[in-house]
Amino acid sequence: MIDDKKAEVLILGLGNPILSDDSVGLRVVDTLKEIINTKNNVDFYKVATSGIEILDIISGYKHLILIDVIKTGKDKIGTLTKHKISDFNNSIHLTNPHQLNLPSVIELANKTGIPVPEVIDIFTIEVEDIYTFSLECLPELKNKIPEIAKEILNKSGVLET
Amino acid sequence: MARKITVDPITRLEGHGKIEIFLDDKGNVSNAYFQVPELRGFEKFSEGRRAEEMPRITPKICGVCPTAHHTCSAKTLDDLFKVEVPPAAKKIRELMYSAFMFEDHALHFYFLGGPDFVVGPDAPSGMRNILGVIQKVGLDAGKKVINIRKRARDIITKLGGRVIHPVCGLPGGISKGVTKEDREEFIETGKDMIEFSKFSLKLFDDIVLANKKYVDVITGDIYKHKTYYMGLVDGDNKVNFYDGMVRVVNPKGEEFCKFKSRDYLKHIEEHVEEWSYIKFPYLKKIGWKGFIDGVDSGIYRVAPLARLNASDGMATPDAQKAYEKMYEILGGKPAHNTLAYHWARLVEMLYASERLLELAEDEEILDKKIRNIPTEIPDEGIGVVEAPRGTLFHHYKTDERGVILKANLIVATVNNSAAISMSVKKAAEGLIKNGKVSDGLLNMVEMAFRAYDPCLACATHFLPGQTPLKVNIYNSNKVIVKTIIRD
Numbered sequence: 001m002i003d004d005k006k007a008e009v010l011i012l013g014l015g016n017p018i019l020s021d022d023s024v025g026l027r028v029v030d031t032l033k034e035i036i037n038t039k040n041n042v043d044f045y046k047v048a049t050s051g052i053e054i055l056d057i058i059s060g061y062k063h064l065i066l067i068d069v070i071k072t073g074k075d076k077i078g079t080l081t082k083h084k085i086s087d088f089n090n091s092i093h094l095t096n097p098h099q100l101n102l103p104s105v106i107e108l109a110n111k112t113g114i115p116v117p118e119v120i121d122i123f124t125i126e127v128e129d130i131y132t133f134s135l136e137c138l139p140e141l142k143n144k145i146p147e148i149a150k151e152i153l154n155k156s157g158v159l160e161t
Numbered sequence: 162m163a164r165k166i167t168v169d170p171i172t173r174l175e176g177h178g179k180i181e182i183f184l185d186d187k188g189n190v191s192n193a194y195f196q197v198p199e200l201r202g203f204e205k206f207s208e209g210r211r212a213e214e215m216p217r218i219t220p221k222i223c224g225v226c227p228t229a230h231h232t233c234s235a236k237t238l239d240d241l242f243k244v245e246v247p248p249a250a251k252k253i254r255e256l257m258y259s260a261f262m263f264e265d266h267a268l269h270f271y272f273l274g275g276p277d278f279v280v281g282p283d284a285p286s287g288m289r290n291i292l293g294v295i296q297k298v299g300l301d302a303g304k305k306v307i308n309i310r311k312r313a314r315d316i317i318t319k320l321g322g323r324v325i326h327p328v329c330g331l332p333g334g335i336s337k338g339v340t341k342e343d344r345e346e347f348i349e350t351g352k353d354m355i356e357f358s359k360f361s362l363k364l365f366d367d368i369v370l371a372n373k374k375y376v377d378v379i380t381g382d383i384y385k386h387k388t389y390y391m392g393l394v395d396g397d398n399k400v401n402f403y404d405g406m407v408r409v410v411n412p413k414g415e416e417f418c419k420f421k422s423r424d425y426l427k428h429i430e431e432h433v434e435e436w437s438y439i440k441f442p443y444l445k446k447i448g449w450k451g452f453i454d455g456v457d458s459g460i461y462r463v464a465p466l467a468r469l470n471a472s473d474g475m476a477t478p479d480a481q482k483a484y485e486k487m488y489e490i491l492g493g494k495p496a497h498n499t500l501a502y503h504w505a506r507l508v509e510m511l512y513a514s515e516r517l518l519e520l521a522e523d524e525e526i527l528d529k530k531i532r533n534i535p536t537e538i539p540d541e542g543i544g545v546v547e548a549p550r551g552t553l554f555h556h557y558k559t560d561e562r563g564v565i566l567k568a569n570l571i572v573a574t575v576n577n578s579a580a581i582s583m584s585v586k587k588a589a590e591g592l593i594k595n596g597k598v599s600d601g602l603l604n605m606v607e608m609a610f611r612a613y614d615p616c617l618a619c620a621t622h623f624l625p626g627q628t629p630l631k632v633n634i635y636n637s638n639k640v641i642v643k644t645i646i647r648d
Contacts, residue, residue, distance in 0.1 A: 018206065018221045048221060049325055052272060052291075056311060108291055112304045133206035 009158055010061040010117070012054070013046040014068040021127035021137045024145070025067040028125070031149040042158060055105055055114065064117035065156045066102075070124035078144040082155050083122040121156045180606060181436075182589045188596025192452075193586035194436060195578065195610060207568040212241055212539060212559050216330045219555065219570070226573070227326045228261035228317060229548035230555075232403070235330025237555040240423070241542025241563070242332040242535035249528035250334035252520050255403040256347065257320040257327070258546070259517035262402050263354055264313040265549040266465075266510040270361060271306045274503055274611045278369045282378055282608060298364060309357045312350045316517075319343055334532030344521055351518030355479070358511035362483055365507055370490065380491065383591045384499040384609060386454040386583055387412040389444060389461035391576065392468030393547045394419075399476040400468050400512060402547040408471045409444065412456050414495040418446070422545035425554050429571065432579075441579040442571060452583050460583070463551025463576040464613060465505035470495035475508065477515035483508045499584050502612040539563045548573040550614050574615045584609040 013029035016022040026046045033044045045057055058064050075081070085103055102122075109116040125148060128138055136142075152158075185191040203222065207215065216234035220227030232254060239246055246254070269275065272291045280293040288296070295303035320337065321327025329335045339347075369375045378384070394408045395401040407425065409417045420428055431440035432449040443449045443459035450458045461467070475481040487504050488494045520526060543556045551573030558567040574581075588609040592598070 016221055018218065047325055052268065053325070055307075056314070104290065104292060108295075108303070108307075111292070111295060111300060112307055114307070133202045 007041045007043040008062040009042045009065065010058060010063070011042060011044050011065045011158070012057065012067065013044075014048070014054075014066065015046070016048045016130075017046075018133055018135060020129040020132045020134045021141060022069055022130040023135075024069050024125050024127055024137050024141050027137065027142070027145050028067050028149050028152065031145050032152065035149060035153065036158070051101070052105055052108070055109055055116075058117055059109065059114050061117045063119040063156075063158070064121070065152065065158060066120065066122045067152065068122070068124055069127040069130065071127055071130060075126040077126055077128055077138065078141055078148065079126040080148050080151050080155075081124050081126075083124065085120045085122065123152050123155070180585055180610070182586075182593070184593065184596065188593070190586060190590045190593050193582060193589045194434075195581045195585050195615075203570070204568050207557075207565045210565050212238060212542075212557055212563045212565055213332065215555070215557060215565070215568070217326070217328055220326045222570075222572075226261075226265065226548050226550065228258065228321065229546055229553055229573075231321070231327045231330050232258050233544045233546040233548075233553050233555045235332070235335075235544075236404075236546065237542045237544030237557055238330075238332035239542070240544055241539045241557055241559060243537040243539075244333035244533050244535040246334050247528070247530045247533060249338070249525050250531040251404075252523060252526050253320060253335055253339055253531065254330065256339075256517055256520040256526065257317055257329070258403050259513045259520065260313045260316040260320075260350075262547075262549055263358075263510055263513040263517065264310045264317075266506045266513065267306060267310050267313075267357075267361070269549070269614050270503065270506055270510070274506075274614060277608050277611065278375055278379075278500075278503065279364065282375070282604065297368070302360075302364070305357060305360070309350075309353060313354060316347055316350060319346075331532060332535050336532075338529060338531045339526045341527065344527060347521035348518065351514060351521050354514035354517060355511065358507065358514045359479070361510060362507050365504060369504075376490075379498055379500040379504075383587055383605075384584065384612070385497045386462075386499065386580060386587070387456075387497045388454045388458070388580055389417060389447075390467040390470035390495060391461050391463050391552055392471035393545065393552065394472050395476060397476070398473035400472045400474075400509070400547075401476065402509075402513070402516075404546075407545060407552060409461060410471050410495060412454070412495065412497070414470065417444070422554065423543050425543065425545070425556075425571070431571075431575075437578075439578045440575060441582075442576050443579065452579060452586070454580075454583060460579045461576070462580045463573060464502060464549070465509050466496060466499075466502045467551065468547060469505045469508065475512045477512050477519065480508055480512035480515055483511055499609065499612045502614075506614075550574050551576045574613070577613050577615070581610050581613050581615060584613075 011029055011032055013026040015025040017026055029044055029046050036042055047054065047057060085106065106116050127141060181194045182190060183192045207218065210218070216231050216238065219230040219234045222230060271294055276289040276291070276294050280289045280297055284293065291303065317327060321329045329337055389409055389411055391407060391409045393401050393405045395405045398408065406419050406421060408419045411417045418428055428445055429442050430445045431442050433440055444461055447457070447459035454460060469484060475484045487508055488496060491498060491501055538561050539559045541558045543554065545552060545554050553573050554571040556569040557565055559565055585606055588605045592605050
């Protein structure tokens with residue numbers, strides 16, 4: 001849990017720092033922190049979990065920018081895609097061996113009176129290897145991180161907040 | 162005509178775990194396999210790193226049970242550096258671990274596996290989750306779940322530094338002690354955890370045990386395997402999550418062996434199948450006899466029900482009562498009913514709560530002596546804990562500087578991998594007859610493996626956070642003739 005929630009905006013990176021390209025979302029958060037570190041209305045957090053576990057983290061913020069990697073095999077490596085939470089509504093009520101989906105987490109929070117962000121932007125970055133233990137990601141992804149970070153800023157409107 | 166049915170979770174991860182069911186010429190199940198993804202190169206990743214880094218690295222294997230890896234790794238370092246942990250540090254570690262076991266079990270019961278029963282095995286899959294539970298038992302129950310889990314996780318945060326990946330464990334102890342204020346808070350939380358655990362067991366009584374149909378599903382043959390069982394026990398053979406001897410009982414409940422973690426390689430071997438990345442551990446003295454149960458098969462099970470089966474009881478009073486009640490209703494010990502894992506999980510949740518309170522009320526946890534500095538030259542260390550999903554072994558070999566030469570981990574879900582495959586097969590056999598695939602296949606097969614709470618490490622932050630299921634049915638030419646998607 002973030003103890004000192006002072007900002008309205010949370011930039012949250014999801015990923016595993018020791019699983020090759022899975023770390024890219026976390027790296028993007030690091031870069032964003034460098035770019036907008038003078039702003040005091042943005043908090044940054046990186047975590048390797050999801051579902052109900054992120055409820056404590058996102059609660060209390062007005063605007064959530066969530067950054068994760070994705071492997072569809074259809075897009076070019078490094079492709080950034082912006083989603084809305086409603087993009088995942090078609091799986092809102094599924095159960096699975098481990099977690100709730102994000103819309104279900106929001107629904108659960110709403111039902112139980114836990115404040116959650118009014119605006120949720122979800123960004124995914126197409127990657128290749130998320131199975132190999134390594135502190136390194138693909139060089140082409142690493143090189144593209146500054147560009148991805150700027151694109152996220154533009155698409156989320158966070159600089160205007 | 163042989164056909165292949167694949168129950169395939171569609172996730173963001175290509176090659177993710179899936180279930181494959183093979184039919185014989187008559188359209189009946191000949192084999193079923195539970196497959197999980199391969200995370201490559203952990204051993205190589207570890208090599209050349211300082212052993213002290215391992216308690217911070219190994220939790221990152223998995224976002225589901227990081228506290229188990231952290232604690233097991235710290236214990237492995239104690240062994241590696243041949244250093245005794247001061248009593249206060251040992252108790253604080255176990256206190257944190259009890260909070261972790263409680264919150265993880267609560268998560269599984271209310272969010273993951275329990276909804277199969279609380280909401281009902283026949284309920285639409287879309288209702289079998291926490292939202293369905295809230296609809297069934299009321300909003301207040303939902304609030305209780307969220308609140309008490311948060312408070313238990315606050316204990317982990319306070320002691321571990323971070324809730325997701327704790328950093329407190331060091332060779333020879335811990336990095337931070339407990340203040341009087343902390344202790345008061347832990348005591349209050351512990352009391353409420355006990356009440357919540359009792360509330361959960363009552364809920365199980367009222368909704369599951371009071372319903373004959375549910376009890377029939379739990380005790381039915383489709384979800385039963387007579388296997389060996391493994392779990393950590395204390396000096397009185399009572400369940401212990403943090404420390405003790407590894408005890409194995411046979412399918413009749415008789416002690417088969419009892420060993421220190423250092424001797425795990427004398428008792429456990431791993432079988433490899435060409436169709437799976439996952440290994441299949443078995444009892445070395447009996448040997449690998451294939452995917453069969455019984456006294457002549459070396460397949461054993463771990464995790465809540467296995468732990469209770471492998472023990473002589475619970476070390477705390479109310480958990481002991483719950484333990485006795487469970488076995489009385491299930492018809493004695495050991496219980497072979499896979500779905501009773503859910504029930505055993507609640508008994509353990511109560512034990513974790515009572516144990517946490519015991520430890521919090523122990524004044525020794527305020528002692529300032531929380532670490533012994535290692536002075537011995539390291540060479541090899543082995544550690545064990547009971548993770549929520551079963552017995553977890555860490556094993557490191559180092560050079561004289563403490564740099565890792567070799568690391569081997571047997572994680573909880575791997576211990577259960579053969580049994581999970583058997584359970585999936587048995588469920589599929591009940592649902593597929595002469596080529597006819599029942600619409601209930603997905604639910605029933607899912608229930609079979611969900612009882613074990615299998616940990617698919619890389620599913621931890623799958624963006625939609627779900628694992629939709631798809632069944633592909635192939636004809637003998639491997640052409641899909643039918644697809645069932647659960648959405």
